[in-house]
Amino acid sequence: MARPADFGLRNQEPETRNPKPETRNPEPETRNPKPETRNPKPLVIPVFIPHEGCPHSCVFCNQHRISGVQGKPVTGPEVAEIIRIWLGRSQKKRSSRVQVAFYGGSFTGLPMARQQELLSSVGPFIQSGEVQTVRLSTRPDYIDSEIVVFLQEHQVATVELGVQSLDDAVLKRSLRGHPAQDVIRASALLKAAGMELGIQLMVGLPGQTFTSLRKTVTRVIALAPAFVRIYPVLVVAGSGLELQYGRGEYRPLSLSLAVLQAAWIKKQCTDHGIRVVRMGLQPGPELERSLVAGPYHPAFGELVNARLMLRQTRTLLSRVPPGRQVRLQISDRDQSVFRGIRSANIHRLTSLGLSDRFTLHTDPDQPRGTVQFVPNP
Numbered sequence: 359m360a361r362p363a364d365f366g367l368r369n370q371e372p373e374t375r376n377p378k379p380e381t382r383n384p385e386p387e388t389r390n391p392k393p394e395t396r397n398p399k400p401l402v403i404p405v406f407i408p409h410e411g412c413p414h415s416c417v418f419c420n421q422h423r424i425s426g427v428q429g430k431p432v433t434g435p436e437v438a439e440i441i442r443i444w445l446g447r448s449q450k451k452r453s454s455r456v457q458v459a460f461y462g463g464s465f466t467g468l469p470m471a472r473q474q475e476l477l478s479s480v481g482p483f484i485q486s487g488e489v490q491t492v493r494l495s496t497r498p499d500y501i502d503s504e505i506v507v508f509l510q511e512h513q514v515a516t517v518e519l520g521v522q523s524l525d526d527a528v529l530k531r532s533l534r535g536h537p538a539q540d541v542i543r544a545s546a547l548l549k550a551a552g553m554e555l556g557i558q559l560m561v562g563l564p565g566q567t568f569t570s571l572r573k574t575v576t577r578v579i580a581l582a583p584a585f586v587r588i589y590p591v592l593v594v595a596g597s598g599l600e601l602q603y604g605r606g607e608y609r610p611l612s613l614s615l616a617v618l619q620a621a622w623i624k625k626q627c628t629d630h631g632i633r634v635v636r637m638g639l640q641p642g643p644e645l646e647r648s649l650v651a652g653p654y655h656p657a658f659g660e661l662v663n664a665r666l667m668l669r670q671t672r673t674l675l676s677r678v679p680p681g682r683q684v685r686l687q688i689s690d691r692d693q694s695v696f697r698g699i700r701s702a703n704i705h706r707l708t709s710l711g712l713s714d715r716f717t718l719h720t721d722p723d724q725p726r727g728t729v730q731f732v733p734n735p
């Protein structure tokens with residue numbers, strides 16, 4: 359759910375806590391302190407809901423450690439003020455849709471009066487046409503048909519579910535407190551209501567084998583969400599996992615395995631038309647301070663993208679006989695992805711004897727994340 363960027367500590371679960379705006383935003387487009395102005399992406403106005411208590415105890419979450427230290431709940435008038443500020447800032451450049459995003463917390467787990475207060479504060483902006491839709495994140499077991507109707511009445515167009523896994527054994531070991539069937543049910547309700555569905559997944563959960571991951575991804579693809587986020591499980595101070603790790607009962611993924619698994623998920627999703635909008639937690643000093651163990655890298659997503667690019671490149675070059683040289687083309691925005699962090703991909707291609715089999719060219723029209731042969735002039 360959404361807690362990837364949450365407070366650094368809990369960053370693994372977007373749905374519940376909302377520490378500081380600057381670290382909590384799980385969605386790349388919302389992390390930008392400047393309003394997003396490029397079309398056709400909407401302008402996303404982030405509103406952070408400070409943690410208001412969570413009755414669950416997911417094993418990777420450190421909520422109890424930080425409970426009660428996140429400040430006052432944002433009020434309806436404050437939400438309206440945040441929206442006014444963002445609209446004012448972006449006025450000159452704005453020509454896109456505007457969406458208000460409530461981040462942090464399992465929104466639909468809040469008391470109804472609180473949900474009503476927050477959503478009603480957006481109402482006047484929707485009526486005036488300045489804002490078109492609302493997005494929020496929540497747990498799958500906090501969605502039912504009544505809630506969906508309520509959300510629809512308040513122009514909620516995007517709901518992101520903290521799914522993590524669709525394997526009941528893994529959910530149980532992770533102490534998520536609900537079975538996979540709740541995800542299926544919630545997704546069906548949201549999609550039947552015409553809402554955009556987002557799904558958050560984790561790699562490295564206790565008991566999660568690659569077979570389990572494959573089963574989860576197959577089921578996610580069947581649910582056909584609009585987008586997915588992928589987070590590696592980290593052992594953070596104050597979490598149940600920290601205790602298990604200390605007792606030797608849990609072993610985190612290595613960074614390379616986490617990258618490999620995330621790359622595999624991304625490939626499966628993109629092959630099925632599902633956008634992967636984020637990989638890895640939002641880096642920050644709080645997260646780094648609380649990190650006990652696990653596959654943390656501040657540029658985790660870049661590692662995954664570089665891995666995917668290397669794989670495509672190797673596959674293409676494997677068809678090129680030694681002594682021949684071909685032209686490869688990538689997007690002009692993918693040059694650093696092609697090289698990899700600290701030119702790791704180039705070193706790897708060199709070590710495989712493939713670096714002299716191509717010349718590299720860029721084209722702004724080449725789709726991001728892809729590489730292809732182009733004819734010699």
Ligand code: SF4
Binds near residue numbers: 368370420
């Ligand atoms: S315990 Fe679970 S549901 Fe509650 S905030 Fe943490 S990750 Fe989210």
